[in-house]
Amino acid sequence: MIQKYPVGIQDFGEIRNNGYLYVDKTQFVYALTTQGKYYFLSRPQRFGKSLLISTLECLFLAKKELFKGLFIEDKWDWAQIYPIIRISFSNIGHKYLGLETAIDRRLEEIARTYEITFSTQTIGHPS
Template sequence: MSTAARKKLPIGIQTFSDIREGGYYYVDKTSVIHRLVEEGKYYFLSRPRRFGKSLLLDTLRCLFEGREALFEGLDIHDKWDWQVQHPVIRLSFADGVLTSREALDRHIEELLRAEKERLQLSLQNTSIAGQYRELIQQAHEKYGQRVVVLIDEYDKPILDNLLEPGAPASCARG
């Protein structure tokens, strides 16, 4: 293989479209993704930090949004119904440091507001739980498909509040 034809390693890249469109190496895991989607309903994915969970969730987002061109040449391409597009709600707790319950609540409200605007919905509820429920219900009604909810870095607010690994809960800040 000549140097000009070599692909780049996707170090630190967590966006599926950046990898596929940017000429990076990509290990095709879409056969496993297809099996997950076909065989189950809810999943809790627990793997070590920096182990590809965010990239996996972004791949799922692109898949359910029906972005077919990104999957050309991959195992799942001929197995997926590209005519069906699902509304996707993706909530990520990766940004910032949340050191209090109030900061966490504000962050969740910001995430829900951003998803509401992206999906062009209007929410009436004022509580976080009500907004979350309404966001899912309205997205389903507007787009006529089941809603896909992806939550990334769910544990980061907990880790932000530990003073030291293994410390008891009474030692947490906030």
């Protein structure tokens, strides 16, 4: 069976669930999650940053079925689920809302998802 190339697809779950070609990089993902403390990911456009973040999200949400047959499958603690807060600055609407308002709105959406109540209503500096 010839596998399809995931051109333009940045969602790990979509790639794995729909039979797209996936080059297993979970050995590096495992090292990233078990070694070191802080990372700054800086790469050119179209270099795979969004797919990496999507892979990490699926991993931390313990979506074990997506990792079947991959390096990390038998090395990860699938019983542990971590809360994920993912903010993509490419689609938060900062171009027409302004950065601060766009971030405020995205944080409000995340807060509703996790049923979190803010003690203040804005990310700006207190008056």
